[in-house]
């Protein structure tokens with residue numbers, strides 16, 4: 407299949423200034439040459455790599471569009487193969503028409519992610535870099551785009567490479583020492599082995615620790631707005647979302663269903679849900695909402711607990727404080743624009759992060775944003791050092807961690823170096839799977855399955 411020349415529309419489907427049809431494979435330039443008539447200069451087949459020409463796309467003598475053709479010659483292209491990118495006018499009809507013309511000349515329609523898969527198979531990117539490309543395209547915040555770009559530049563790869571090198575050379579040494587006892591090979595000591603394993607384990611665990619904050623950056627932090635009815639939860643949500651989303655009314659308890667929205671607070675993506683308050687109620691429908699809200703409080707990343715600053719603190723407020731005091735919580739004392747009757751000290755005794763705001767006019771929003779940034783755990787994350795960005799990567803690292811722990815344990819139990827080496831090799835296997843150096847087709851297919859056509 408991979409000797410086929412493939413083509414697809416690589417830009418988003420819709421109306422735009424330009425649309426790009428990408429062709430990749432041995433015959434990419436020959437196929438493009440058949441339908442592209444340059445206005446000036448050489449034909450595409452005579453052009454060098456990294457050069458472009460302006461001309462007409464013509465099919466059976468019929469003029470289809472104007473285009474700029476960019477020629478890349480193997481191996482210096484995105485896929486490592488010959489590539490031509492035809493930049494034509496970006497309309498749904500025109501791009502499809504140009505693609506059809508290319509397919510008529512012998513190219514095959516590209517599968518989802520096939521260009522990047524070829525880049526991987528041709529050694530242009532490792533699997534973590536290929537995954538980073540998906541992340542770059544789907545990034546919804548500056549932080550997630552930055553993390554993905556670093557990964558694309560090989561930040562994760564470099565970090566793994568260091569661990570891998572150390573383990574591979576240790577394993578090779580162990581094998582040599584066991585297999586050729588008569589050769590003059592430096593003796594392996596339990597101490598030196600144990601040090602190497604401990605160092606690698608520490609690196610692996612540090613890498614694992616990047617996963618949660620990495621996910622927080624990429625997917626957003628699951629954030630629940632909790633509090634009694636009428637304290638201003640919907641108003642706060644609307645303030646954060648910057649538009650009207652949930653219904654704001656003066657009748658307590660109107661926000662019954664969980665309303666969700668993804669908002670960008672500073673550099674951090676929050677997946678907000680505005681829940682029904684935590685309070686005693688006889689109303690059945692409302693009760694379901696309250697139960698749902700309690701459930702969500704236990705499982706979310708950050709709780710924004712809203713209190714009405716213009717009223718005295720009451721039993722429901724105290725109940726909420728008790729419910730959430732051990733979670734990652736920010737207590738928001740709302741309605742700072744009104745006369746304050748709420749005893750903030752009662753909250754401060756139990757909850758570290760307390761902020762006064764007016765959801766109505768936006769006072770205190772800056773301070774709230776600062777606290778969110780601080781407690782999100784994303785501030786300590788340095789994506790240039792390489793972070794794990796998905797479950798596949800995390801699984802591979804978890805397996806490496808387990809296998810290496812077993813090696814260390816075998817060592818401390820005084821087992822033979824052969825036995826130690828078995829689990830060490832397992833650890834190496836897992837790491838090679840992470841980078842894609844040794845990985846099954848099923849895994850590769852599932853990675854590229856997440857791509858869109860044209861990438």
Ligand code: GDP
Pocket residue numbers: 633634635636637638639640641642653654655656658659660661740741742743744763764765766767
């Ligand atoms: P929820 O039931 O907790 O979602 O509360 P809402 O957001 O529906 O707000 C209840 C009432 O309080 C509405 O009349 C809001 O306009 C009002 N409100 C919300 N936040 C503020 C605020 O910061 N200051 C003032 N003065 N009123 C507010």
